[in-house]
Amino acid sequence: AFNGTWKVDRSENYEKFMEQMGINMVKRKMAAHDNLKITIEQTGDKFHVKESSTFRSIEINFTLGVTFEYSLADGTELSGAWNQEGDTLKGVFTRKDNGKPLTTIRIIQGDELVQSYSYEGVDAKRIFKRS
Ligand code: MYR
Numbered sequence: 001a002f003n004g005t006w007k008v009d010r011s012e013n014y015e016k017f018m019e020q021m022g023i024n025m026v027k028r029k030m031a032a033h034d035n036l037k038i039t040i041e042q043t044g045d046k047f048h049v050k051e052s053s054t055f056r057s058i059e060i061n062f063t064l065g066v067t068f069e070y071s072l073a074d075g076t077e078l079s080g081a082w083n084q085e086g087d088t089l090k091g092v093f094t095r096k097d098n099g100k101p102l103t104t105i106r107i108i109q110g111d112e113l114v115q116s117y118s119y120e121g122v123d124a125k126r127i128f129k130r131s
Helices: 014-020 025-031
Strands: 004-012 037-043 046-052 057-063 068-071 077-085 088-095 101-109 112-119 122-130
Touching: 004 014, 014 025, 014 112, 014 122, 057 068
Parallel strands: none
Antiparallel strands: 004 037, 004 122, 037 046, 046 057, 068 077, 077 088, 088 101, 101 112, 112 122
8 A cells, every 4th residue: 555656745743853862053044945856666575765856865774673774864874663553654763862752654545645754742744645
């Protein structure tokens, strides 16, 4: 269900979320218009994700339940894993610089992919449409 190419359509509270993450204003302004596009290929419990934005183009491979490393566009390093619960993907990551958790969820709602983020009491969403 997650397979395909998804383009960000809109975000909710993302600016506040990035502020809570400690991202400076200039980067937040740039990130608000990052044209994020993700291509997800799931085969069983293995995922291949292509991420492209105004910041970078990268490819990530991970297996459900297996810890991997991921760096945010600003260089912040995370370590953690995705798990699938029913139709929901739940990611639990830890910031390597301060040990604090960042959790994220992907779910399909109608014809949209909704990704929610939570860090230090601030929640945000980015909503993607198929492209
Ligand atoms: C993927 O499945 O796309 C790769 C792994 C993603 C790991 C966690 C994503 C958290 C992103 C938080 C973005 C917040 C930027 C301030």
